[in-house]
Amino acid sequence: MVSWVFAINENELADGEKKPLLLEGNAILLVRQEGNFYAMSNKCPHMGCPFSKGTLKGFIVKCPCHDWEFDIRNGEFLAASEIKDTVYGTKVSDGQVFVNMKGDL
Template sequence: MVPWFFAINESELDEGDKKPLLMEGNKILLLRQEGGFYAISNKCPHMECPLSKGDMEGYVIKCPCHDWRFDIRSGEFLDAKEITVPAYETKVDDGKVYVNLER
């Protein structure tokens, strides 16, 4: 299986924005920050709240339910690095954004 899946066209997501996607049955949150694209699971590892409804500050997203904060680059929970939200590789090819759903 080829793990790279097409997500969106590069032009569909503005700098600093985020977009929840359903990719191969996975709830994915695609984010654009400082020009880069980042993909994490859209389910908070605490109580599965949708991170897409949370606020972003730089590379940090805050879960809307209980304010747990994650680094979108690594998926690490800032208050305990042992806990992570799954983070996926991304690549841009010819204006199209792809996500590697294999971790």
């Protein structure tokens, strides 16, 4: 199932930047990396800390609370791939970025 929700205009986020958003009551982290947009829950599955306060290096976001590292492309925790954060599909249409709030990539 697909539920595309407008997030931001494409030109509002530069490559290598992240932005916290609230979409349909969900805390989302939107990242632009290497020209593509990635969306994931902005809450670390460990203690709920906001990834937006952490660091981004390449495709890896580090939780600011306990340094847990997650891949923004698939939500996997680098130290244990069975732990995952929710990721959301994204698309760009006419200069606007949309996030699939059903979570499907």
